[in-house]
Amino acid sequence: MEMTNLLIWLLPVPPLLAFFIIVLFANRSNKASWMIGVGAAALSFLGSMVVFFQAVGAEHLGEHPFGSRLDWLPLNGAHFQIGLMVDPLSAIAIFFVAITVFMIFIYSVGYHNWGQPKGDDDIPGLPPHGATVVEHGHEHVVPSIEPMFARFFAFIGLFAFGMFTLVLADNLLLLFIGWEIMGLCSYLLIGFWYGKPSARAAMIKAFITTRVGDVFMLLGIALLYTSTGTLSFRAILFDEQVLQALASTDSGFFGLSVAGLTGILLFIGTIGKSAQFPLHVWLPDAMEGPTPVSAMIHAAAMVSAGVYMVIRMFPLMAAGMEHGHLTPPMYAMALIGSVTALFAATIALAQNDVKRVLAYSTISQLGYMVAALGIGAYVAATFHLVTHAFFKALLFLGSGSVIHGMEHGVLHTGDHHVDPQNMYNMGGLKDKMPRTFWTFLIGGFALSGFPVVTAGFWSKDEILADAWAHSQFVFWVLAIAAFLTAFYTMRQITLTFLGKPRTKEAEHAHETNLWMTGPLMVLAVLAIGFGWVGIPESFPGLGNYSNNWLHHFLGHGLPEWLYTEALEFSWFPLIASLVVALGGLGLGYAVYKDVPSAEEDPLKKVLGGFHTWLENKYYFDEAYDFLFIQPAKWFSEKVVFQLMDRKLIDGFLHLVARVTYWLGGIFRNYFDIPVVNRLIGDTLGGAVPQWFGKQLRKVQTGAIQTYMILAMVVAFGGLFVFMITMR
């Protein structure tokens, strides 16, 4: 027990150390960098597994979680304590985080072309362009190593540290610290190839968009702290009296209780971080980063963190829930989650970039989890979070492998105008890249919820079953989204891997090395196997062999008043999920099995003008540009610059000038010329001021010491007068 508590503190440390070691010492050596990075991930992985299995074996983990706390920030009279904690939820979370992070680290070694020669004219800040090597007397182009190889491992090390901190935190403040570290790292990594203007734009967009959510989240944290005096999860979420008090105090905002307002503010943080509607716009652009980063952001860390946070805060969100009556934050989650799930799935239908399809599917799946949590399906949401992390990491890494294979083809033909990410340039990669194909297929089927064998089926089925029991609206929206998911997944697989190669590059695509395919295979095993821990006991046939371990394990991590038994089995949602999964997959294959080019996409004919909307993502970027950016520009140009600066401030100055000028004119005409010049005469009138000016001008020497002497004279003169008068 003592050992475990200590080990928990050590889990986040290796990636952080790796970051510092690489940044400070190892950055000159690519080899040392990746060995330190991957070694750190391996250490964290091993430690996490030890902690996880101890947590699984522990009795009553929900009531007595592992962990310890330290005095941190001295506040008046007491200390703000921080600590790490492993309860069932964080145990599950470190399980998937550690595995996916470790796999992504290994994959990155291959993805950044470790072992390849230096590029001919690669420059830091741009992706590698390939190197010419001479072999057997004739030259050919091979992929070249990433110019900023070491930097990459430093950044993702820090990223992993942020995620470990976040999932192990036992209070909101520490969670928020991990949250912001990841925000910074995603900024750095999305803009990793900062030579590309699009990457620069994407990094800023991601940072600013998530910041919008973070501000509200920070407000929520502050509100929670002022109303309870603590931020510890145990002290807030597991104390029924505190929750009751929060739920019954009026916050003064729209009739919400304090618990409701806090819940909604925290949820806005999740909207930003987990890219929910309407702050989803940053996530697809985040594809500008290298593919392991996309996997990191979309599966292992960043967006999972947002969902993890609301799952963690679920008792607060649900505080004041009367029997079956949803609380305002839950309403918000159910609504936004289901809308996001459907809306992102429709956009994914019309994307041609292999990574963009996955990006929108991530948004859609996150919407699933949020919606599930909104209707109170705590276990189902967590289950889907984990399975999604596995299969989405698998899909992203797989797509990276595909892109790499395609780049191989591009280097072979030398035609750099071919976009290696466009699915319409692919086709027939099944035979060229068999390992990638089979693992991608498993991931894709898990995403679409292919019945019984894949993990995605079990988690999605559980969400749908819960939705059927609690909210018809959510159920139908999610069911349609699931159908679309299966459809666009099969479209992607068909366009990418099946059929005939559409370009020369695809013909020359090449399977990637074991650094990349190895992690794919491990993740593929998990994308299938992890579903088995959550098979409902009441499932016909299979249920007899299952004890629904996940439900009991996770469910007991909740406070008693929230724990619900697993749902009774009902046929309708099962049939629905079978129909949408198989129907979507079948239809997707049938429609796309021999589509030659993007122009002849059959969806275009069916959807007509709507397809253009989808292709342009409902014009959200344009709308935001119109709604926020243009007004801001207009405001600064017209109001601040032209009105305030030019008209008001300058106008005032000009007015002063004019009045002075006018006064000067009056003086000149009615005093100077008739009185002074007549009476005193030009010589005296001119010479006296000139003499004074000449004398005074000496004071303004520009030399600092003169001014100091003058200041001192005034100061001591003042002191002198003061002393005299005080006497």
Next chain:
Amino acid sequence: MIPLSWYLILAALLFGIGLFGVLARKNVIAILLGIELMLNAVNINLLAFWRYLTPGDVTAQIFTVMVFVVAAAEVAVGLALVISVWRKRDTAYADELDMLKW
């Protein structure tokens, strides 16, 4: 026994000498040296007040800490500015840096 006045007179004289250095020297680094003298005079005063008036309380010493911090920061930034100015204008004389005149 030494009365408090001795320390205060010493500090006042040291302050005056430092002030003269600041006001009269041409070289910017020499001006910085004068400032150091003045800060030391302040420290003597603070510690003398502490010893003679409030020996059980450390508030005066806290102020001494702050004076040290300010001195360190001032020397670091000041010297960096001297070097920077010297590079740009090829001079380190305060009375030649007079672009603000007239």
Next chain:
Amino acid sequence: MEPIQIVFLIGAALVLGSAVMVVTRRNLIHAALFLILTLSGVAMIFVLLEAFYWAVIQVVVYIGAIAILIIMAIMVTRNVTGDTVKPFNNMAVWAAMLSVVASGSLIWALSYWPAFDQTAPVADTGEYVIRLLGLELFSAEGYLIPTMIASVLLLAALIAAIKSAFPISQEEE
């Protein structure tokens, strides 16, 4: 005259004499070396004040770091140490008068203060004070926030120093 008073007078003479040398020496290196002498004298005064901790800090921080830094800077800008140019600007007379007025009026003003001729009370000035100082500096009830602000100031000064002393690159010009 008690022995301790003689010690004080020697210390004071050292401080004032070397301080005068600091502000009058033409050669800046000499001036800086006299500054070290002045700072040592001040450390001696601190010992007489039973502020032993500050005497040590004076030696370590002022003499060990600040004075050395100044000497380094003088050496970097060596060709402007100016052995040939006269050290004072043309307002030196005014400055001298002002300094005399400043010192004089300070002493004069303080001399009306009732505690001016007070002698030191008996007090524990040993380890207890240093312990209290440490506690006060780093406790939230005491001076934690000023300490933090001071540390931020030092960091800012460090960055500013690096930035302004860095050679201006060709592109920026």
